[in-house]
Amino acid sequence: MKKINACLFDLDGVLVDTAIYHYKAWRRLANELGFDFTEKDNEKLKGISRIQSLKLILEWGKIEKTPEELQELSQKKNDWYLQMITHMQPSELLPGSREFLQELKNQGIKIALGSASKNAIIILDKTNIRHFFDAIVDGNMVQTSKPDPEVFLIGAKLLNVPPQQCVVIEDAIAGIEAALTANMKVIGIGDKVTLKKANLVVAGLSEMTFEQLNSL
Ligand code: B16
Numbered sequence: 001m002k003k004i005n006a007c008l009f010d011l012d013g014v015l016v017d018t019a020i021y022h023y024k025a026w027r028r029l030a031n032e033l034g035f036d037f038t039e040k041d042n043e044k045l046k047g048i049s050r051i052q053s054l055k056l057i058l059e060w061g062k063i064e065k066t067p068e069e070l071q072e073l074s075q076k077k078n079d080w081y082l083q084m085i086t087h088m089q090p091s092e093l094l095p096g097s098r099e100f101l102q103e104l105k106n107q108g109i110k111i112a113l114g115s116a117s118k119n120a121i122i123i124l125d126k127t128n129i130r131h132f133f134d135a136i137v138d139g140n141m142v143q144t145s146k147p148d149p150e151v152f153l154i155g156a157k158l159l160n161v162p163p164q165q166c167v168v169i170e171d172a173i174a175g176i177e178a179a180l181t182a183n184m185k186v187i188g189i190g191d192k193v194t195l196k197k198a199n200l201v202v203a204g205l206s207e208m209t210f211e212q213l214n215s216l
Pocket residue numbers: 010011012013022045046047048049050053078114115116117118119120139172
């Protein structure tokens with residue numbers, strides 16, 4: 001019997017690895033402002049919104065800016081980021097992404113995107129996977145960021161599936177907390193220790209099967 005009727009996907013770190021492009025663009029901005037940060041620091045930026053990321057980075061550099069300057073800086077970073085993602089190719093999908101989306105479609109599972117990114121649709125188009133999604137919830141549609149459950153609750157509502165019958169696939173701690181608060185099951189993509197709150201953790205979607213998802 002089918003217990004899970006919908007699957008909500010995070011984008012960055014689950015279906016594609018755009019974290020490297022975010023990192024390059026944020027680092028270029030930090031360097032222009034006279035400081036640097038590491039790839040380890042960059043982990044803390046995963047899953048959180050653009051403006052929150054900027055505020056955190058400026059804290060690391062011990063720099064204060066006015067609200068107007070924050071807007072200008074986040075726009076600058078986004079322009080650099082957009083220059084990079086416009087060259088994305090379907091080959092940049094993480095291993096197993098397309099196959100798992102297809103498997104869910106074959107099994108009649110509804111599919112939604114639940115991403116903090118305001119650039120999500122461009123990425124879905126560039127990697128040629130937009131047609132898999134019955135609903136798309138991105139950073140333009142939410143008031144609050146993960147770990148708030150808003151992004152996933154809107155997704156479930158658009159799919160018309162109760163949260164208890166939804167599973168979220170996430171790579172960020174903030175996203176896992178959001179899914180659990182939404183009363184959904186959650187699969188973590190990444191490190192078992194870091195993502196220990198998830199119901200199941202796998203290294204990547206190439207390891208996932210429909211049976212595993214339905215047995216949560
Ligand atoms: P943008 P996800 C998130 O995407 C990224 O993980 C996070 O690093 C980024 O700051 C956020 O999107 C906002 O992205 O600047 O494109 O609006 O993991 O929720 O798919």
